[in-house]
Amino acid sequence: MSAVIENHHDDHHHGPAKGITRWLYTTNHKDIGTLYLWFSFAMFLIGGAMAMVIRAELFSPGMQIVEPEFYNQMITLHGLIMIFGGVMPAFVGLANWLVPMMIGAPDMALPRMNNLSFWILPFAFFILLSSLFMEGGAPNFGWTFYAPLSTTYAPPSVTFFIFSVHIMGASSIMGSINVVVTIMNMRAPGVGLMKMPLFVWSWLITAYLLIAVMPVLAGAVTMMLMDIHFGTSFFNAAGGGDPVLFQHIFWFFGHPEVYIMILPAFGIVSHIIETFSRKPLFGYASMVWAMLSIAILSFVVWAHHMFTVGMPLAAEIFFMWATMLIAVPTGVKVFNWVATMFRGSITFETPMLFACAFVVLFTIGGLSGLMLAIVPADFQYHDTYFVVAHFHYVLVPGAIFSIMAAVYFWIPKWSGNMYDERLGKLHFWLSFIGVNVTFFPQHFIGLAGMPRRYPDYALQFADWNMVSSVGAFLFGFSQLLFLFIVVKTVMGGKKATDQVWEGAKGLEWTVASPAPYHTFSTPPKVD
Amino acid sequence: MFLNFFKYLNKKILFVILFITAPLINADWFALNMTRGITDISNEVFELHMLIFWICVVIGVLVFGVMFYSMYAHTREKNPVPATFDDNHKLEIAWTIIPFLILIAMAVPASKTLIKMYDDTAGDINIQVTGYQWKWQYRYLEDDVSFFSNLATDWDEINNLVPKGENYLQEVDEMVVIPTGKKVRFLITANDVIHSWWMPAFAIKQDAIPGFVNTAWTKVDVPGIYRGKCTELCGKNHGFMPIVVKVVEQNEYEEWVGIKKEEAQKLAELTTKEWTAEELVSRGQSVYEVNCVACHQTNGQGIAGIFPALVGSDIVLNNKERNIEILMEGVQGAAMNSFSYLSEVEIASVITYTRQSWGNDEKGDGEVVVPKDIVDYKEPKI
Ligand code: HEM
Ligand SMILES: [Cu+2]
Ligand SMILES: [Cu+2]
Numbered sequence: 091m092s093a094v095i096e097n098h099h100d101d102h103h104h105g106p107a108k109g110i111t112r113w114l115y116t117t118n119h120k121d122i123g124t125l126y127l128w129f130s131f132a133m134f135l136i137g138g139a140m141a142m143v144i145r146a147e148l149f150s151p152g153m154q155i156v157e158p159e160f161y162n163q164m165i166t167l168h169g170l171i172m173i174f175g176g177v178m179p180a181f182v183g184l185a186n187w188l189v190p191m192m193i194g195a196p197d198m199a200l201p202r203m204n205n206l207s208f209w210i211l212p213f214a215f216f217i218l219l220s221s222l223f224m225e226g227g228a229p230n231f232g233w234t235f236y237a238p239l240s241t242t243y244a245p246p247s248v249t250f251f252i253f254s255v256h257i258m259g260a261s262s263i264m265g266s267i268n269v270v271v272t273i274m275n276m277r278a279p280g281v282g283l284m285k286m287p288l289f290v291w292s293w294l295i296t297a298y299l300l301i302a303v304m305p306v307l308a309g310a311v312t313m314m315l316m317d318i319h320f321g322t323s324f325f326n327a328a329g330g331g332d333p334v335l336f337q338h339i340f341w342f343f344g345h346p347e348v349y350i351m352i353l354p355a356f357g358i359v360s361h362i363i364e365t366f367s368r369k370p371l372f373g374y375a376s377m378v379w380a381m382l383s384i385a386i387l388s389f390v391v392w393a394h395h396m397f398t399v400g401m402p403l404a405a406e407i408f409f410m411w412a413t414m415l416i417a418v419p420t421g422v423k424v425f426n427w428v429a430t431m432f433r434g435s436i437t438f439e440t441p442m443l444f445a446c447a448f449v450v451l452f453t454i455g456g457l458s459g460l461m462l463a464i465v466p467a468d469f470q471y472h473d474t475y476f477v478v479a480h481f482h483y484v485l486v487p488g489a490i491f492s493i494m495a496a497v498y499f500w501i502p503k504w505s506g507n508m509y510d511e512r513l514g515k516l517h518f519w520l521s522f523i524g525v526n527v528t529f530f531p532q533h534f535i536g537l538a539g540m541p542r543r544y545p546d547y548a549l550q551f552a553d554w555n556m557v558s559s560v561g562a563f564l565f566g567f568s569q570l571l572f573l574f575i576v577v578k579t580v581m582g583g584k585k586a587t588d589q590v591w592e593g594a595k596g597l598e599w600t601v602a603s604p605a606p607y608h609t610f611s612t613p614p615k616v617d
Numbered sequence: 618m619f620l621n622f623f624k625y626l627n628k629k630i631l632f633v634i635l636f637i638t639a640p641l642i643n644a645d646w647f648a649l650n651m652t653r654g655i656t657d658i659s660n661e662v663f664e665l666h667m668l669i670f671w672i673c674v675v676i677g678v679l680v681f682g683v684m685f686y687s688m689y690a691h692t693r694e695k696n697p698v699p700a701t702f703d704d705n706h707k708l709e710i711a712w713t714i715i716p717f718l719i720l721i722a723m724a725v726p727a728s729k730t731l732i733k734m735y736d737d738t739a740g741d742i743n744i745q746v747t748g749y750q751w752k753w754q755y756r757y758l759e760d761d762v763s764f765f766s767n768l769a770t771d772w773d774e775i776n777n778l779v780p781k782g783e784n785y786l787q788e789v790d791e792m793v794v795i796p797t798g799k800k801v802r803f804l805i806t807a808n809d810v811i812h813s814w815w816m817p818a819f820a821i822k823q824d825a826i827p828g829f830v831n832t833a834w835t836k837v838d839v840p841g842i843y844r845g846k847c848t849e850l851c852g853k854n855h856g857f858m859p860i861v862v863k864v865v866e867q868n869e870y871e872e873w874v875g876i877k878k879e880e881a882q883k884l885a886e887l888t889t890k891e892w893t894a895e896e897l898v899s900r901g902q903s904v905y906e907v908n909c910v911a912c913h914q915t916n917g918q919g920i921a922g923i924f925p926a927l928v929g930s931d932i933v934l935n936n937k938e939r940n941i942e943i944l945m946e947g948v949q950g951a952a953m954n955s956f957s958y959l960s961e962v963e964i965a966s967v968i969t970y971t972r973q974s975w976g977n978d979e980k981g982d983g984e985v986v987v988p989k990d991i992v993d994y995k996e997p998k999i
Binding site: 151152153154158159162224225226227230231232236238239242243245246327328331332333334367368369370371372373374375376398399400403406407410411414415417418421422424425428429431432433434435436437438446449450453454457458460461464465466467469470472473474534537538539541542543544545546547548549550551554 | 723
C-alpha cells in the first residue's frame with residue numbers, strides 16, 4: 091500500500107504496488123492480462139512436453155519409452171492442459187489487456203472478480219497435475235472422458251479431475267461475465283456496437299458461448315461424480331443408465347467449445363491483416379454476422395462427433411447438413427481476409443506472417459472439417475489420425491498461431507519495446523515448417539487406417555509417423571525460441587512509438603508505449 | 618569428425634538404431650490415401666471421399682491462388698498506394714450463395730449413400746459382436762458358434778525383444794469367417810466400456826456400447842483376409858485388440874461351421890471328465906495368459922492401486938466360494954468383470970492355476986476347483 095501513499099498527490103496516475111503482492115492482490119486489467127498470458131505459456135510448455143513424450147513413443151513401432159497405461163494418461167493430460175490451460179487462458183489474457191483499451195474503458199467492469207477468476211486457475215491445474223503422482227495414475231480416458239471408461243473404469247484420481255474441471259469452469263464463467271459486462275457498459279461514448287473493433291466483437295460472442303456451455307460441462311462432471319460415489323446410474327447401462335447420453339451432453343458443451351477456441355483468433359487476425367495491408371478491413375458487417383451465425387449454429391451440430399454411435403438416420407442427416415452449413419459463414423470470413431489483402435500495400439512483419447499462415451492453414455483444417463461432416467466418409471475417418479490432423483490444423487496453426495501473432499503485434503504496446511524482428515521471423519519459419527511436417531502426414535496416416543489414441547501401430551504406418559515425430563520435435567523446441575524472444579523484449583530493446591505500426595488503427599494505439607498502468611481514466615472522444 | 622563419430626558408435630548403439638529403423642523397410646511411403654473398398658458400399662464411400670477431396674482442392678487452389686497473388690503483387694514495394702474499398706455487395710452475395718450450392722451438391726449424394734448403409738433388415742447370417750477389455754467375442758446367432766478373438770502378436774515383439782512379423786498388431790488367434798455373396802449383419806455391443814468395431818474394407822465403423830445393440834451389414838464378393846481395429850479408446854490395451862475377417866466361398870464356410878460345432882461338442886465332454894490338479898494348472902495357465910495378465914500381470918502381482926495382486930490374496934488363498942463367485946459375477950463398480958462367458962473348464966482351471974501358483978499353494982488351502990464346481994454354481998440356487 092505504500093506505493094499508493096507515495097503517489098497520493100498524483101491521484102489517478104499511481105503505479106503498481108511493489109513485490110509479489112502486486113500480482114496477488116492486483117485488480118488491474120493489464121496485470122491480470124499479463125498473469126493469464128504467462129500462466130497459459132507455462133501450461134503450453136507443460137502440455138507441449140507431454141506431446142513430446144507422445145511423439146517420442148510413436149517415433150517407431152513397438153513400445154519404447156512408456157507403458158500403454160501411461161501413454162493414455164499423457165494424451166489425456168496433453169489435451170486437457172492445451173485446451174483449458176493453454177488456449178483458453180491465453181485468449182482471456184488478451185481480452186484483459188485489450189478489451190478495455192480498445193473500447194476506451196479504464197478497466198474491466200468487475201476488477202475484484204477478475205483477480206479471483208485468474209487466481210483459482212493455478213489451483214485447478216495443480217490438482218490436475220498432481221493426479222500424476224496418485225495411486226492408479228492420472229486420468230487416462232482422453233480429454234473427452236467418455237463414460238463408463240471415466241466412471242466405473244476410471245482410476246481413483248478421476249474425483250480430483252472432476253474437482254479441477256469445476257474450478258476451471260468457475261474461472262471461465264467469471265471471466266466471461268466480466269467481459270460481457272465490460273463491453274456492454276463501459277464503451278467510451280461514440281463506440282457503438284457496430285463500431286467495436288472485431289476482437290471485441292469476437293470476445294463478446296465467445297463470452298456468451300462460454301456462459302452457455304460451461305454449466306453444461308459442470309453438469310456432466312457432476313453426474314459422473316454421482317455415478318462414481320453416490321450410486322446413481324446416469325451413464326451406467328447395468329443400472330438403467332445411458333452411456334450415449336454422456337456423449338450428447340459432452341458434445342453439447344464440446345462443439346461450442348471448439349468455437350470458443352477460434353472466434354477470438356478470428357478477431358485478432360482481422361486486426362493484423364488490416365494493419366499490414368494498410369487498407370480498411372473488407373466487409374466489417376459481414377464479419378460480425380458471420381461470427382454470430384457460427385456461434386448460433388454451433389449449438390445444433392454437436393452430434394457430428396457421434397456419427398458412429400448408432401443414431402437414427404434422420405438425426406445423422408440433420409447433423410450432417412447443419413454441420414456443412416457452418417462452412418458458409420466460415421468461408422465468408424476467409425474470403426473477407428483475402429479481399430482485405432487484395433490491392434493492399436502489404437508488408438510481412440512477424441505478426442503478418444503468422445496471420446497469413448493462419449488463413450491458409452486454418453482453411454485447410456476447415457476443409458478437412460467439411461470432409462468429416464460427410465457421414466458415410468466420416469465412418470472411415472472417425473477416430474483416426476485424419477481427425478487428429480483436422481483438429482490440430484484448426485488449433486495449432488489456428489488458435490495458437492493467432493495467439494503468437496497477437497503477442498508479436500501488441501507486445502510493443504505492452505512492454506514499450508520492439509521485439510527482435512530477425513528472431514521473430516526465424517521463430518515463425520521454424521514453427522511453420524514444424525507444424526506442417528508434424529500434422530500434414532497425419533492426414534495420410536489416418537486415411538491409411540491408423541486409429542487415434544494408439545500407443546503402438548502396424549508397420550505400414552511407420553514412415554509417416556517418424557516424419558511426424560521429427561516435425562513435432564522441431565516445432566516443440568522452436569517454442570523455446572519464442573520464450574527467449576518474449577523475455578528479451580520485456581527486458582529491453584528498441585523503444586516502440588505510440589503508434590507502433592504504420593497502419594495501426596484503434597484506441598489502444600493512441601496511448602503511450604508502454605501503456606500506462608491506468609489508461610482512459612477519462613473516456614476518449616470517438617466520432 | 619565423422620570418423621570420430623563412428624568410433625563412438627559401438628555395436629550396441631548400432632543395434633538399437635537398426636532396430637528402430639528396421640520397420641521402415643516394411644513401411645509404405647505410398648499409403649497416402651484411403652484404400653478403395655471391396656464392397657459396393659465401401660466403393661461408394663471411397664468415391665464420395667474422392668469427390669469431396671477434389672472439391673476441397675479446387676476451393677483451396679482458388680482461394681489460396683488469389684491470396685498468394687496478393688502477397689506477391691500487392692506488397693508495399695509493388696503497390697505503394699493501397700486501394701480503399703471495403704465492401705462489394707455483389708461479390709459478397711456471390712461468395713455466400715455459391716458455397717451453399719456446392720455444399721448441396723456434396724450433401725445429396727452423401728445422404729443417398731447413407732440411406733443405403735442404414736438398411737436394417739435381418740441378414741442371411743447374423744453375428745453378434747461384443748467388445749470386451751481387450752478382445753472381441755463373435756456369436757453366430759443361427760449356428761450356435763461362439764468364440765473370442767484375441768491379439769495374436771507376441772508381447773515380445775511389442776516390447777522390441779524379437780523382430781516384428783509382417784502382420785504386427787493386425788493378427789488374431791481366431792478370425793471371424795463369413796461367406797461370399799451373403800448379406801451378413803453384425804449386431805454390435807459391449808460388455809464393459811465403449812469400443813468401436815471398424816472394418817475399413819467394408820466401410821463399417823460402429824460403436825460397441827454396453828446396453829445398446831448397434832447394427833451394420835455387408836455383402837462381400839471377393840474372398841480374402843481383411844484387417845480392422847478398435848477405434849474407441851477403451852483403456853490400456855485399446856491399441857491391441859485388432860479385428861480380422863476371413864471371407865471364404867460358401868462351401869468352405871459350411872465346413873468351418875461344422876468344425877466349430879464339433880469343437881463345442883468336445884468342450885462339453887471335457888467338463889464331465891475327471892481332472893487332475895496338474896492338468897488343470899497347465900490348462901489354467903494359458904487361460905490366465907489370455908484373460909487375466911492384462912490386469913493382474915504374469916507374476917500375479919497386479920498393478921498397485923488399480924489391479925490387486927492375486928499373490929497372497931486372502932480370497933485366492935482360503936476362500937474358494939468367493940473366488941468362484943468373483944469370477945462368475947465380477948465385482949460391481951470395478952474393472953473386474955464377470956468371466957461367466959468362459960467355459961466351465963476354463964474357469965475352473967484358471968482359478969486352480971491362481972491358487973496353485975506363485976507360492977499360493979503353500980500359504981493357502983491350495984484346494985483345486987474342478988469344472989463340476991462351476992456347473993454346480995450355475996445350477997439355480999433354491
Ligand atoms: C468448417 C468448420 C469445421 C467443420 C465443418 C468441422 C467438423 C468437424 C467434425 C465433423 C468433427 C468430428 C470428426 C470425427 O470425430 O469423426 C470435428 C472434430 C474436431 N474439430 Fe472440427 N470442424 C470445423 C472447425 C473446427 C474448429 C474451428 C475447431 C477448433 C478451433 C475444431 C476443432 C475440432 C476438434 C478439437 C475436434 C476433435 C474432437 C475430438 O473428437 O477429440 N474444428 N470437426
Ligand atoms: Cu464439432
Ligand atoms: Cu478400443
